[in-house]
Structures are given as structure tokens and as C-alpha cells.
Amino acid sequence: MRNRYAVTSGLVGLLLSAGSAFGQNYEQIAKQIVNTSAGVKPGELVMITGGRHTMPLMEAIAVEVARVGGQPTMLVNTDKVARAVNVEMPESAIMASKDDSWLLSSDVLITLPSLEDSKAVLAGMTEARQGKFDKAAAEAGLSKKLDASKLRGVFVAYPSKSYAANQQLDYPSYEQMIWAGIGTDYTAVAAQAQQLKQLLTTGKKVHITSPAGTDLTLQLASRPVFTDDGVVTTADQQEKLIYSRTANLPGGRVYGTCQESSATGRLAASPATWNGKPLQGLKGELKNGQLTNVRADVGNDDVQKWLAANDASVAQVGFFSIGLNPAMKSEAQKGYNPATAAGMVYVGTGNNALLGGTNQATSGNSFPIANATVEVDGTVVVRNGQLVSPTLAKASSGGKK
Known part of the structure; x- marks a missing residue:
């Protein structure tokens, strides 16, 4: 019910939601994302973010961006690094990102889930520690910067067996539902x-x-x-x-x-x-x-x-x-x-x-x-x-x- 992000990965968390991807035909879904959902144009800078487990679709998206004349850049996170930032980093070091220019200077942000097993990554996170992350992010004033930017974005869900297990969901049914959800009329x-x-x-x-x-x-x-x-x-x-x-x-x-x-x-x-x-x-x-x-x-x-x-x-x-x-x-x-x-x-x-x-x-x-x-x-x-x-x-x- 609560979405928790480190300040560094919280920027992409602004695009709401979590879930799974559109089947295994990554080239097909990449075309839908790039051309229909995001409407990428030649010359646009497109930032593609996600986790190590989402690399197949991230790669397909980057390839499609290049094919339509855009400029793709990929930013990848891993569960191990995310846990280090969220839980293991000294609290005295918690602060807003020193560089959000990569986000604010992009024309398009296409983001996939950065965490494969968020429950494991965030185990041990206290409310007090989370409060420091929240305060640092709020003081950075990113909301107003995003509104004032030219950025547009698409959040694409992606299947995670650990997420399904944590929710006690039947993975094949869950995965199929997400694909069907993306393919809705x-x-x-x-x-x-x-x-x-x-x-x-x-x-x-x-x-x-x-x-x-x-x-x-x-x-x-x-x-x-x-x-x-x-x-x-x-x-x-x-x-x-x-x-x-x-x-x-x-x-x-x-x-x-x-x-x-x-x-x-x-x-x-x-x-x-x-x-x-x-x-x-x-x-x-x-x-x-x-x-x-x-x-x-x-x-x-x-x-x-x-x-x-x-x-x-x-x-x-x-x-x-x-x-x-x-x-x-x-x-x-x-x-x-x-x-x-x-x-x-x-x-x-x-x-x-x-x-x-x-x-x-x-x-x-x-x-x-x-x-x-x-x-x-x-x-x-x-x-x-x-x-x-x-x-x-x-x-x-x-x-x-």
C-alpha cells in the first residue's frame, strides 16, 4: 500500500503503479511504448530506467528509440544497491539527489520497476529513517521542477515472481492478467x-x-x-x-x-x-x-x-x-x-x-x-x-x- 523509494530512485517512482510486463515479445511491446504511449520523436532525449531483471525490455525499448531517431540512455538499479541506499547507508548521509539534471533535461522518461523484490530490499526500514528520506525529497522541491519541465513519461509494469509470491498470487495468472491489462482496448x-x-x-x-x-x-x-x-x-x-x-x-x-x-x-x-x-x-x-x-x-x-x-x-x-x-x-x-x-x-x-x-x-x-x-x-x-x-x-x- 505504501510505495517506498530511496531518494535516488524515488524520482522515477513519481509515475505511479506497479505490476508486470506485456508478454515476452519485447520488440512488439517496445514499439507500443515508444511510438504509441510515449510518442517519441526524432532528436528527443529518452531516459529508460529499471532494474537488472527488466533489462530485456529496457534494451528493446532503447533499440526502438534509436530506430525512430531518438537518443536513448539507460539507468539500471539492482536490489543490492537499493538496499544499501535504503537501509544500510548512514542516516547522516541521507539527502536529496545532488543531480536531478538527468531527469529534468530529458524529453521522455520510460520507467520500469527498479526493484525485483521490494519486500526483501526494504526489510528493516524504520518509519523514522523513511521520514528522513521523505523530508529530504520534499525539501528538494522536485514536484515544482517536474511541473515546470518539458518531461513526459510512461511507467511500464514488469513481471516479478517475488512480488507475486509476496502477495500470495498465482504467478502465471497474475502475469497473464497484466499482459491482458496492457492489451486492453x-x-x-x-x-x-x-x-x-x-x-x-x-x-x-x-x-x-x-x-x-x-x-x-x-x-x-x-x-x-x-x-x-x-x-x-x-x-x-x-x-x-x-x-x-x-x-x-x-x-x-x-x-x-x-x-x-x-x-x-x-x-x-x-x-x-x-x-x-x-x-x-x-x-x-x-x-x-x-x-x-x-x-x-x-x-x-x-x-x-x-x-x-x-x-x-x-x-x-x-x-x-x-x-x-x-x-x-x-x-x-x-x-x-x-x-x-x-x-x-x-x-x-x-x-x-x-x-x-x-x-x-x-x-x-x-x-x-x-x-x-x-x-x-x-x-x-x-x-x-x-x-x-x-x-x-x-x-x-x-x-x-
Whole structure:
């Protein structure tokens, strides 16, 4: 549920999400990424990042970038190095990257997961230590720099057997689902996304309920609403905010911020993971936007340590998302809740500056709400975890192994 990154690798973590790749035809998926999703043009500087386990696809992407006339550069991380930075480096040495010019000077960032086994890499990471990384990153002001840059990006998920094992997922089924998710009919997804974006852009109030006990209301504040349909279009490339210039594969979400002091009611999160460990039965009360009286049946100690290590702004509700991809499926009881799964709802707390919000907290979190019902000004858009609009029902999965 929480995404943790060292400051050096956290830059690429800004592009959201985690998962798996598009089968083993790397040349084919590289063409999709470079030409369709990223729209790489001759002469553009393209930074390709990932881990050692993602090298086959990274290489195929770099080759395709060169073939269309771009300038590819690859940046590779390993689990061993990541663990040294995250857990073993002296705390006195924790600071923001001294050189983010490689990112800010690039035209395109195509990033794959840098960690193969994040649970092993981050084992032993304390809330206090993570707080120092978060503070260093916040003080560097990267969010504003990214918004002001010309950068656009695509995050491509990639299969990891260790990730599937940590989530207790059947790896072949998980892998096939991700490929199918990337191959979804994004024309249909984009149509659904635009419908919801229009409703949320002009709407005033969002009401979210669930059988587990969630019953909360958010006030919209004429903030930007983002859609992720797997492609950074020419129009997207002209947008001011970095999240409007990014896409994910698998894609399929609509998301945005709410008035930070507006959330009221109750939150009952679906089972998830926290620092690689189970988190179950998390509940809290919402008043004036603040999540209070937070308790979990399983994983409560880690939650309390996180709250204690940060100021109150990390528990202020400030963003939400609705998944749109019909190929992506959650396994809620195992804590696997892909944000792109059709009908999956997330509510987030903490920093929302990159989304056009006002919360400048050094950290944040997001909570899945499975089987949710969502109303926008009384119009039901999700009912019991199912998208209501008929448009998405026409979307079909095109991914093949």
C-alpha cells in the first residue's frame, strides 16, 4: 500500500503503479511504448530506467528509440544497491539527489520497476529513517521542477515472481492478467475516462460507501482531474502538470484531488499490505478532512509508528481514484488491489501537490476500497465495485501471451 523509494530512485517512482510486463515479445511491446504511449520523436532525449531483471525490455525499448531517431540512455538499479541506499547507508548521509539534471533535461522518461523484490530490499526500514528520506525529497522541491519541465513519461509494469509470491498470487495468472491489462482496448477506456472526467470536473460532491463500513463525503474544488488511458497524447504533452503528461501500462484510471478540509464520515479500508506486511481491518473517522482514531486489526503497530513519525498533514484526505481497466482484477483478501482494476476505488492522504492540491506533507498513503459505491452529485458511477456506464462494458482485453 505504501510505495517506498530511496531518494535516488524515488524520482522515477513519481509515475505511479506497479505490476508486470506485456508478454515476452519485447520488440512488439517496445514499439507500443515508444511510438504509441510515449510518442517519441526524432532528436528527443529518452531516459529508460529499471532494474537488472527488466533489462530485456529496457534494451528493446532503447533499440526502438534509436530506430525512430531518438537518443536513448539507460539507468539500471539492482536490489543490492537499493538496499544499501535504503537501509544500510548512514542516516547522516541521507539527502536529496545532488543531480536531478538527468531527469529534468530529458524529453521522455520510460520507467520500469527498479526493484525485483521490494519486500526483501526494504526489510528493516524504520518509519523514522523513511521520514528522513521523505523530508529530504520534499525539501528538494522536485514536484515544482517536474511541473515546470518539458518531461513526459510512461511507467511500464514488469513481471516479478517475488512480488507475486509476496502477495500470495498465482504467478502465471497474475502475469497473464497484466499482459491482458496492457492489451486492453484503450479506446473504450479513454471514452469512459472522459465521461467521468467531465462529471468530476463540473461536480461538487463525491459520496463513497462500501459493505465494509466506508461512508465518506468529499467536496470537489474545481481542481484538475486526470485520466490515464495508456497514452500521452499530443494534447497531453502541452499540459502544465507532470501527471497530465504521464501514462501507465497497464493503464485505466481517473483521479484527482478534493478540498483538503472536506472529508467527513468513516473509512474502512480493504485488506492491503504495509511495508510488505499484511494490513487488515483498518478503520478511521473523518472530520474536517482529517483521518483520526485510526486502528487496524492486523498491522496496527506499523500504522501507529507512521502516524507518530509524521505531522497531522500526512493523514489529511486529499485525493481519490477510480479504476477503469476491465482486464485488471483485485484479490482483496490477499491485499492485492490494483488501482487500475475496473471499479476499484482508492482514497489517499498526505501530499497531493503533484495533483494540483495544497497539501505539502512529506509523505502520504492510499487506501483501497473494494466493492465501493460512488456517487457524484447523486449520479452513481460505481455500484458495488462495478462501473455503471455501459461504455466500458464494450472494452475487451487484447493482450495475448
